[in-house]
Amino acid sequence: MININKITKKYKKFLIAYSGGIDSTVLLYKLIEIRKKYNIKIRAIHINHQLNKKSKKWSKHCKKICKINNIPFILKKIKINKPNLNTESKARKKRYKVFKKKLVKNEILLTGHNLNDQCETFFLAIKRGSGTTGLSGIAYKKKFYKNYLLRPLLKYSRKKIETWAKKRKLKWIEDKSNYNTSYDRNFIRHKIFPKITKRWNFFLKNCFRSIKLINSENKIINKFINPIIKKNLFLDKTLNIKKIKKMDIKIIYIIIRKWINIQGGKMPSLKFLKNILNTVIYKKKKKNPKIQLKKYEIWNYQDRLYWIKKKPKMKNYIIFWKYPFKKLKLPKNFGTLEIKNKKYTKKNFYIKKPKKSQIITIKFQTKKKIRIKNKKKKIKKIYNELKIPPWKRKTTPLLFYNKKFISAIGLFVTKKKYNKKEKNISIIWKKNIS
Missing domain, CATH: 3.40.50.620 (HUPs)
Incomplete structure (x- = not known):
């Protein structure tokens, strides 16, 4: 029946x-x-x-x-x-x-x-x-x-x-x-x-009986694990691992599985969990390590785990902005850039209006040293000082007038002397992806 x-x-x-x-x-x-x-x-x-x-x-x-x-x-x-x-x-x-x-x-x-x-x-x-x-x-x-x-x-x-x-x-x-x-x-x-x-x-x-028993035991585990996750989970779903990484390995495995589930990811294998533990959590090889899980990456940045959608490589992209007062569509679904005469951004982010004779380009990487506060620094050092996560560094549009580096849009502006007589403008970056 x-x-x-x-x-x-x-x-x-x-x-x-x-x-x-x-x-x-x-x-x-x-x-x-x-x-x-x-x-x-x-x-x-x-x-x-x-x-x-x-x-x-x-x-x-x-x-x-x-x-x-x-x-x-x-x-x-x-x-x-x-x-x-x-x-x-x-x-x-x-x-x-x-x-x-x-x-x-x-x-x-x-x-x-x-x-x-x-x-x-x-x-x-x-x-x-x-x-x-x-x-x-x-x-x-x-x-x-x-x-x-x-x-x-x-x-x-x-x-x-x-x-x-x-x-x-x-x-x-x-x-x-x-x-x-x-x-x-x-x-x-x-x-x-x-x-x-x-x-x-x-x-x-x-x-069926075994599955029911595992379910019951899983509920008991959850009563112990869930408060730990709740205490260390931020509103953006990143996970604070300062204390977690000192716990027993088996407990860490359960926490990471549940954290991946919160992100909407599929349950990883034990082998993959071991890789996360050694490569990402314990940082055995790199300062800010990552590991790939299908279309996503798990990063450890300043003892917080981040679940980031994999970004396309932008290293060799150079985009010519022929008509700067028209909206520029960026490749790879990276959104749009738009120049506004009004002051939309913070004072520190104002840039000078480009001259008609200047060639405006957008890149995503530069090896040139940048002058900030009368000091020349590599862009990597500036990113470190501003605490910009590694995955954002590779996808931030960099603005150039001719060959002069002007701004990492939305992050900082260089102190080079250029276009003194021109007005202050703002560049708005509307993003399509996180």
């Missing part, structure tokens, strides 16, 4: 992620079964990933079932660029973005994940070398933006769900790509689990 009545005690509005597969079909019909009794409202959303020749046919099937059962139906198409072995992950991200947009106030998102899915996820976490958070598996209930996401079938095996569906002669979609064992999850599902469950028929239940 499959019972999902518990969810109706607190919630009355549901949006079901309806793929048309057996799990979401059983979930839909269970909701239909209890709809009148508990006075609940149901809507269904179907995502067409456009990856299969039969995807249109599947969408029509789902629409037809909803129409027959008087359920409001939402159909949304998404496109996955360059399908590969990472397609499943890309599709999931896009899918959940659509769910977020379509949810209404007080509506709960429901998905048809089952016990087998839970155990497969557990195995995948072991393969990645995950910690307790990864091994906690799929959550039965989790906060989903301003709403909640529930998985009512999580404790039921695929076999039990199939039995329920066949008994009621339900029709569902069979996606042949679910049998493609080049995908890790399908390999576990079709090659590994049948052998394990044949030998130990109690395996799935015990797997």
Whole structure:
């Protein structure tokens, strides 16, 4: 017997992620079964990933079932660029973005994940070398933006769900790509689990039990770790590691995992955590070390960890500003520069208006020494004195009149004598990226 009545005690509005597969079909019909009794409202959303020749046919099937059962139906198409072995992950991200947009106030998102899915996820976490958070598996209930996401079938095996569906002669979609064992999850599902469950028929239940135990232990760990993170986390989500780096290594690993999760990053492997510890936190090689995690970089700057989106290399860029009183668009989505005659900036940041004969260029790097307060200094030393983080140094536009360095825009202005008779102006840098 499959019972999902518990969810109706607190919630009355549901949006079901309806793929048309057996799990979401059983979930839909269970909701239909209890709809009148508990006075609940149901809507269904179907995502067409456009990856299969039969995807249109599947969408029509789902629409037809909803129409027959008087359920409001939402159909949304998404496109996955360059399908590969990472397609499943890309599709999931896009899918959940659509769910977020379509949810209404007080509506709960429901998905048809089952016990087998839970155990497969557990195995995948072991393969990645995950910690307790990864091994906690799929959550039965989790906060989903301003709403909640529930998985009512999580404790039921695929076999039990199939039995329920066949008994009621339900029709569902069979996606042949679910049998493609080049995908890790399908390999576990079709090659590994049948052998394990044949030998130990109690395996799935015990797997579920282990996940619950890990979840319980994880909650206890969180009670200890969360106050440490809260105490050392700044409003910009940077992490003060002055005291943390003196703690036991295992505690540091947990803190860093959770900090990466706060940034929205994926859980790193133990090997990667060791690299963060040695390279970034303990600074074994560089003064301001960094490590890359996909599109992001983790920096240690003045004993604070920063999560920075990777910046493009701007070293060799030279941009000619032919029409200085027209807005200049910078490359690589770096925003725009605009000269204003009005005094928009601090007095120390005023520059002199360029002469018509002067060639104005923007660079992002210079080896010339700069005169500041009657002293010549390298730009690196000035950045250090101003406490400018390394990642900002490489992306700050540098203004030149002919070959004279005038300003690091928004940071400092040189004291060179130039254009004495010209008026003071301001340059505004509107950034597109952080």
